[in-house]
Amino acid sequence: MEENNGMVAELISVGTEILLGNIVNTNAAYLSEQCARLGLSLYFQTVVGDNEERLTQALTQAISRSDIVILTGGLGPTKDDLTKEVTAKAAGRKLVEDPKARKVVADFFEARRIKQKDITENNWKQALVPEGATVLPNPNGTAPGLIVDCQGKQVILLPGPPGEMRPMFEKSVFPYLQKRSPGIIYSRMVKLCGIGESKAASMIGDLIEGQTNPTIATYARTGEVHLRVTAKAENEEQGKKLVKPMVRELKKRFGVHIFSTKEDGTLEEALVDILKERKYSLATAESCTGGLLTARLVNVSGVSEVLKQGYVTYSNKAKHRLLGIPKGLIKKYSPVSDRVAAEMAKGAAANAGADVAIAVTGIAGPHGGTEEKPVGTVFIACSVKGQVTVREYHFDGNREKIRESSVVCALTLLRECILPQIR
Amino acid sequence: MEENNGMVAELISVGTEILLGNIVNTNAAYLSEQCARLGLSLYFQTVVGDNEERLTQALTQAISRSDIVILTGGLGPTKDDLTKEVTAKAAGRKLVEDPKARKVVADFFEARRIKQKDITENNWKQALVPEGATVLPNPNGTAPGLIVDCQGKQVILLPGPPGEMRPMFEKSVFPYLQKRSPGIIYSRMVKLCGIGESKAASMIGDLIEGQTNPTIATYARTGEVHLRVTAKAENEEQGKKLVKPMVRELKKRFGVHIFSTKEDGTLEEALVDILKERKYSLATAESCTGGLLTARLVNVSGVSEVLKQGYVTYSNKAKHRLLGIPKGLIKKYSPVSDRVAAEMAKGAAANAGADVAIAVTGIAGPHGGTEEKPVGTVFIACSVKGQVTVREYHFDGNREKIRESSVVCALTLLRECILPQIR
Numbered sequence: 046m047e048e049n050n051g052m053v054a055e056l057i058s059v060g061t062e063i064l065l066g067n068i069v070n071t072n073a074a075y076l077s078e079q080c081a082r083l084g085l086s087l088y089f090q091t092v093v094g095d096n097e098e099r100l101t102q103a104l105t106q107a108i109s110r111s112d113i114v115i116l117t118g119g120l121g122p123t124k125d126d127l128t129k130e131v132t133a134k135a136a137g138r139k140l141v142e143d144p145k146a147r148k149v150v151a152d153f154f155e156a157r158r159i160k161q162k163d164i165t166e167n168n169w170k171q172a173l174v175p176e177g178a179t180v181l182p183n184p185n186g187t188a189p190g191l192i193v194d195c196q197g198k199q200v201i202l203l204p205g206p207p208g209e210m211r212p213m214f215e216k217s218v219f220p221y222l223q224k225r226s227p228g229i230i231y232s233r234m235v236k237l238c239g240i241g242e243s244k245a246a247s248m249i250g251d252l253i254e255g256q257t258n259p260t261i262a263t264y265a266r267t268g269e270v271h272l273r274v275t276a277k278a279e280n281e282e283q284g285k286k287l288v289k290p291m292v293r294e295l296k297k298r299f300g301v302h303i304f305s306t307k308e309d310g311t312l313e314e315a316l317v318d319i320l321k322e323r324k325y326s327l328a329t330a331e332s333c334t335g336g337l338l339t340a341r342l343v344n345v346s347g348v349s350e351v352l353k354q355g356y357v358t359y360s361n362k363a364k365h366r367l368l369g370i371p372k373g374l375i376k377k378y379s380p381v382s383d384r385v386a387a388e389m390a391k392g393a394a395a396n397a398g399a400d401v402a403i404a405v406t407g408i409a410g411p412h413g414g415t416e417e418k419p420v421g422t423v424f425i426a427c428s429v430k431g432q433v434t435v436r437e438y439h440f441d442g443n444r445e446k447i448r449e450s451s452v453v454c455a456l457t458l459l460r461e462c463i464l465p466q467i468r
Numbered sequence: 469m470e471e472n473n474g475m476v477a478e479l480i481s482v483g484t485e486i487l488l489g490n491i492v493n494t495n496a497a498y499l500s501e502q503c504a505r506l507g508l509s510l511y512f513q514t515v516v517g518d519n520e521e522r523l524t525q526a527l528t529q530a531i532s533r534s535d536i537v538i539l540t541g542g543l544g545p546t547k548d549d550l551t552k553e554v555t556a557k558a559a560g561r562k563l564v565e566d567p568k569a570r571k572v573v574a575d576f577f578e579a580r581r582i583k584q585k586d587i588t589e590n591n592w593k594q595a596l597v598p599e600g601a602t603v604l605p606n607p608n609g610t611a612p613g614l615i616v617d618c619q620g621k622q623v624i625l626l627p628g629p630p631g632e633m634r635p636m637f638e639k640s641v642f643p644y645l646q647k648r649s650p651g652i653i654y655s656r657m658v659k660l661c662g663i664g665e666s667k668a669a670s671m672i673g674d675l676i677e678g679q680t681n682p683t684i685a686t687y688a689r690t691g692e693v694h695l696r697v698t699a700k701a702e703n704e705e706q707g708k709k710l711v712k713p714m715v716r717e718l719k720k721r722f723g724v725h726i727f728s729t730k731e732d733g734t735l736e737e738a739l740v741d742i743l744k745e746r747k748y749s750l751a752t753a754e755s756c757t758g759g760l761l762t763a764r765l766v767n768v769s770g771v772s773e774v775l776k777q778g779y780v781t782y783s784n785k786a787k788h789r790l791l792g793i794p795k796g797l798i799k800k801y802s803p804v805s806d807r808v809a810a811e812m813a814k815g816a817a818a819n820a821g822a823d824v825a826i827a828v829t830g831i832a833g834p835h836g837g838t839e840e841k842p843v844g845t846v847f848i849a850c851s852v853k854g855q856v857t858v859r860e861y862h863f864d865g866n867r868e869k870i871r872e873s874s875v876v877c878a879l880t881l882l883r884e885c886i887l888p889q890i891r
Binding site: 063077340444 | 496499503510513526779785786834
């Protein structure tokens with residue numbers, strides 16, 4: 046994956062707050078994925094503080110070894126913000142006031158009904174740009190983005206806050222980079238659940254082996270596998286033509302394991318769509334996940350059409366009171382058992398008057414594990430129109446990880462039980 | 469904060485998966501915070517792929533400009549994993565089998581009941597270490613950590629998975645680095661809720677202005693502010709002496725806003741402790757947060773002592789059925805109103821037979837906002853022994869962010885209502 050004869054990009058994240066561990070560098074992860082999507086090779090990411098000497102060192106090195114350098118952060122109005130000044134110096138250009146950049150600043154305050162005369166001198170500083178730079182609009186902030194030619198290399202300056210950086214990248218930088226690449230990059234996402242990464246990889250080993258155009262990249266997510274099919278082409282139409290047969294082949298091989306082919310499609314969204322389609326109402330009953338499964342479903346705007354109610358029955362008493370499970374049964378089989386999971390699903394469906402119910406009970410740790418049922422043992426039960434399926438899982442990791450895996454497996458099992466052709 | 473005449477550390481994260489945007493580099497954030505805690509200056513973080521030439525370039529540069537270089541990743545058993553080999557070459561040392569490292573590998577498999585003869589050749593490769601290196605045990609994996617002297621600089625190699633890296637850092641690397649620093653660094657954490665970052669900062673402006681030893685660093689977290697008081701001292705006793713009066717001063721200024729002075733103390737943990745202390749049982753009722761609040765409480769191992777049950781009543785019907793709120797009342801006041809929030813809390817307490825109940829209802833968006841109640845409007849109600857408090861909030865951001873803010877504010881309000889001296 047990493048070797049490639051195309052253009053080479055490099056990322057520099059500027060900000061002392063990243064060096065202090067104050068914030069996690071999610072910008073770098075986002076931009077890295079975008080570079081991969083654009084077919085750019087990325088060999089280095091650097092983080093450096095708001096310090097002129099060290100920022101200059103990092104930028105000079107990046108320009109010397111890469112074609113495109115993307116910097117985030119340090120574009121604000123304070124005297125700590127140096128990215129623009131350092132870049133101008135490296136490019137041998139002076140800072141001049143740009144009318145388009147001035148408009149970015151003015152528009153921002155106007156939209157917030159702040160009068161021109163109340164805008165501080167510092168804020169107008171943001172209208173200064175290296176001479177000849179391309180100014181990128183910023184509908185979400187006062188710092189315009191910039192593209193500066195630096196010894197024939199393109200240096201792209203973006204604001205640090207993800208809420209400003211991402212829309213700017215999507216609207217201005219992505220098309221700019223796409224246009225600069227010799228031809229275009231067209232890609233499609235295929236998202237799988239209910240199948241492990243190594244199993245998925247082995248099922249397409251022949252396709253990946255010796256792949257040239259299009260290529261398939263594999264991304265492992267908790268309980269999911271994402272496949273990105275990417276083609277280099279002269280235009281979008283040709284790109285689609287190259288990608289289409291590969292996506293068709295993946296659909297043939299993975300069948301119902303594919304839950305989405307949308308770029309930002311989620312498993313919970315796919316599930317809610319299926320429930321809506323079949324006009325099934327849903328109830329949940331959670332023990333070890335404590336509400337996490339229901340919260341995941343409520344991620345989907347419009348879930349209220351299908352979700353009747355959710356029960357968090359962490360204690361045995363709650364399992365008895367809210368779901369009607371006889372106390373004797375819990376005692377006999379233990380609250381973490383296939384039998385109690387099944388009764389939880391049945392009870393949730395009955396008490397909520399729902400067509401479908403999903404229930405989770407398990408030992409998320411760190412305490413409560415036994416020889417027979419170690420930490421990580423989880424039972425998930427699904428009731429569809431009275432028919433109950435129970436499955437036992439064993440997850441690795443800490444409390445958080447076990448609960449997260451339980452949620453994804455519950456969504457996957459529920460999907461399997463509603464789409465019976467999977468089994 | 470950044471300028472410092474002490475030792476300089478540098479981080480290198482190794483892994484093509486980070487360059488592809490496949491994973492977010494949380495290791496760098498964790499290690500950066502630990503370096504700050506140790507009083508080490510950190511000027512650069514670099515990410516580089518599993519590539520011999522580029523990794524050598526990054527390591528050589530880091531050694532040339534820093535005293536301590538911490539590498540994570542690339543210690544696994546596959547031929548892609550090169551970190552150990554590259555470091556040995558840079559240090560001019562050959563790889564030799566180390567009995568302690570061999571034991572790390574053997575112990576790992578023994579704990580998992582895998583027979584010695586079934587361990588692959590690749591796994592034994594992990595027992596090879598640069599000659600003279602210090603071997604760090606890894607109770608959570610097969611790759612031992614290593615400390616290698618490289619031209620008088622210390623190069624520390626840690627495994628990439630956070631579940632292996634963090635415990636190894638905490639147990640082996642932190643005390644090692646603490647011992648090496650000239651004197652020691654002693655720090656204490658003071659965590660606040662129910663107060664904004666700028667308010668908190670303004671309340672200690674005089675303490676931060678001109679601070680030398682100890683120093684206070686401010687970290688903003690969703691709905692929380694963390695203050696770290698750090699002192700440089702000759703020994704722990706002296707460190708404690710320096711930090712103590714400052715912590716006492718912070719306690720005086722922030723009073724009950726302080727929910728924890730533990731390094732990894734959480735708001736939910738603090739809350740569960742207070743509930744336990746007062747022998748209060750708890751119930752929850754969630755609409756827009758959809759289970760997220762209850763899930764946060766279930767983070768606390770042993771929460772079952774206080775948490776009776778949780779209701780996720782996303783639909784109006786569920787609010788009526790599970791919490792007994794008259795349909796007419798919901799229609800009259802709208803489901804997102806102070807009145808319905810109050811009824812949710814009362815209903816949850818009554819139906820669960822709990823002393824305390826917390827309820828959340830709001831508009832998380834992207835749809836459902838109105839002129840009068842825009843997206844981000846959230847009502848939180850708390851019932852303590854029949855006394856109900858309701859508060860209205862207006863949060864910024866997307867659906868996820870609004871729900872996250874709602875959860876923290878609900879925990880904070882609940883704490884306020886149980887500790888009445890806050891108001």
